[in-house]
Amino acid sequence: MPFLKPPVVARTLHKWLGLLVGLQVLIWLATGLYMVVVDIDFIHGDTLVKNTQQPLLVPGKSAHDIASLRAQYQDATKISLRPVMGKTFYTVTTVDHRYLVDPQTGAVKLPLDENTAREIARYHYAGEAQISNATLISSNPPMEIQTRRLPLWRVDFDDRFSTSFYIDPYNGSLATRRHQYWRIFDFLWALHIMDYEDRSDAHNRLLIFAQFTGLTFAVTGLWLLFYSFSGRRRKKGNVVI
Amino acid sequence: MLLLKKLHKWVGLFIGIQVLLWLLSGLVISLLDPVKVNGRQWASPVVTEPQYIGPTALLEPAELPTEYLKDALSIDLTIQHGIPVYLIRHSDGEHLVSGIDGSLVTFESFDAQKLASQDFNGDGEVISVERGMAPDMETRNHSGAYWRVNFSDKANTAIYISISTGKILERRNSYWRVRDFFWMLHIMDYAGHKDFNNPLIITVALVAIWLGLSGFLLLFGSFNRHDFFFLRFPGKRDDVVITLFEPGVTGPRKVVLRRGSNLFLSLATHGVSLPSICGGGGECGKCRVRFEVTDLPDASGIDLLLVPKRLREKGYRLACQQIVENNMTLHLSEGTLTPPD
Numbered sequence A: 001m002p003f004l005k006p007p008v009v010a011r012t013l014h015k016w017l018g019l020l021v022g023l024q025v026l027i028w029l030a031t032g033l034y035m036v037v038v039d040i041d042f043i044h045g046d047t048l049v050k051n052t053q054q055p056l057l058v059p060g061k062s063a064h065d066i067a068s069l070r071a072q073y074q075d076a077t078k079i080s081l082r083p084v085m086g087k088t089f090y091t092v093t094t095v096d097h098r099y100l101v102d103p104q105t106g107a108v109k110l111p112l113d114e115n116t117a118r119e120i121a122r123y124h125y126a127g128e129a130q131i132s133n134a135t136l137i138s139s140n141p142p143m144e145i146q147t148r149r150l151p152l153w154r155v156d157f158d159d160r161f162s163t164s165f166y167i168d169p170y171n172g173s174l175a176t177r178r179h180q181y182w183r184i185f186d187f188l189w190a191l192h193i194m195d196y197e198d199r200s201d202a203h204n205r206l207l208i209f210a211q212f213t214g215l216t217f218a219v220t221g222l223w224l225l226f227y228s229f230s231g232r233r234r235k236k237g238n239v240v241i
Numbered sequence B: 001m002l003l004l005k006k007l008h009k010w011v012g013l014f015i016g017i018q019v020l021l022w023l024l025s026g027l028v029i030s031l032l033d034p035v036k037v038n039g040r041q042w043a044s045p046v047v048t049e050p051q052y053i054g055p056t057a058l059l060e061p062a063e064l065p066t067e068y069l070k071d072a073l074s075i076d077l078t079i080q081h082g083i084p085v086y087l088i089r090h091s092d093g094e095h096l097v098s099g100i101d102g103s104l105v106t107f108e109s110f111d112a113q114k115l116a117s118q119d120f121n122g123d124g125e126v127i128s129v130e131r132g133m134a135p136d137m138e139t140r141n142h143s144g145a146y147w148r149v150n151f152s153d154k155a156n157t158a159i160y161i162s163i164s165t166g167k168i169l170e171r172r173n174s175y176w177r178v179r180d181f182f183w184m185l186h187i188m189d190y191a192g193h194k195d196f197n198n199p200l201i202i203t204v205a206l207v208a209i210w211l212g213l214s215g216f217l218l219l220f221g222s223f224n225r226h227d228f229f230f231l232r233f234p235g236k237r238d239d240v241v242i243t244l245f246e247p248g249v250t251g252p253r254k255v256v257l258r259r260g261s262n263l264f265l266s267l268a269t270h271g272v273s274l275p276s277i278c279g280g281g282g283e284c285g286k287c288r289v290r291f292e293v294t295d296l297p298d299a300s301g302i303d304l305l306l307v308p309k310r311l312r313e314k315g316y317r318l319a320c321q322q323i324v325e326n327n328m329t330l331h332l333s334e335g336t337l338t339p340p341d
């Protein structure tokens, strides 16, 4: 229809493109709004943890010093000093094992049991709520820890954020923490980048197609705006036909 | 509806450009291949042969110089670049200390050049090595001094090596720089390119949601079932004849329109362009036509607003607000059928 005038073209396009991507544009705006309004440090759970920057107390020479550990674990590729609940431990990494060693008494039994996991979670939890549940996750991890090394103890707190702490049973560290607002963020992020499975790939065809359509939609909208506000000025003195 | 439309237009006027920028920057960011953006495309695969600490005589952590141990958060003993080293992490950065004599290990420009060249397998050579004392835009996620090793490849790769640990901090290139520019536009943090919880974007996003909501509601109002005529059986047409008169034009002109279609738009697709600025949006009030008394439809809210009472009483209505229902006769203003040019 070559004879349609530009504003008619713009209006028709805006309407039909709106039908095509209007819902997604609204989803972009709404999910974007959540992500900018809710503080990202809160999302990361920084306000729910404590005792995460405890200085080490470096152990002196003992029956279980590094020299003896190297003799005991000859295939060690890494020996570290890490605090667990305020006390310093060695973690020994070999090609296919990890060990946690108490500098005073020698190796610790691994994986850490449920009570220890609960204790560690408690030690890092900045809130007041009680622990409601603890589970050892060794396979089929939930979406929220998909990239993490298993097994992990999941310790749930009975607070209004549905907080979960993940404790590594092989070194006693707080591997990560999740809560309801993080889960919402993650879900909205999937909607935002239209990657509904991995929730991480913003280089996907569906998204690119939607963005391209959305962009055309926005351009036609701005184009219409131009007509609608230029019409405003000319309207006066134009009453009689 | 009228109010929604007003809201939609005014919000659009104020933040339309930013909405456009969001879509544009989002599109550019998605189009860029992340493997190129983060430089993995041109990074040598990591060799994963285990490096055993082995039996060499070593200092215990407690024997290292106390200045390194004070307030340490973690200590890791590994083999790096062939020697046993302790990596000591503090809240303000990391240090490498030799496990053999407790001396501080640092990386010189020569080492950085070597490490970067080992990592880079793209098409280019090292052209320069610069020292940076504090994080800049490209190293903003790190602290401490670093070497920037520049390569001559097409993507202008720069590999950043930490002076204190020899770690590769970042691999930057033109793809990353383009992405970062558009990321800045997307999150509206023009100084840091990092903080998407900034007050400016929160404000604009809070306003923009109204653009989306009003638009979404308007979308429902702007469609009627006749817009989807193409979904009906082919061949089943339901037509209406419109007879058009115009002063100074001899004889009426007849057009056949689809029943249920929008009068303004249907006339336009049949080559009859009524005067209009807004393109059928019910905003400019220019598309008025005169109906015969017998076919005169009730005035809509928009008619009441944009067509003066005197003209309404004479039978004028806005064509863009009318649905074609029955055969009818319309009187157009001069110059519509024969544009004076």
Ligand code: FES
Pocket (backbone or CB within 6 Å): B264, B275, B276, B277, B278, B279, B280, B281, B282, B283, B284, B285, B286, B287, B288, B318, B319, B320, B321
């Ligand atoms: S075309 Fe502008 S009001 Fe009808």
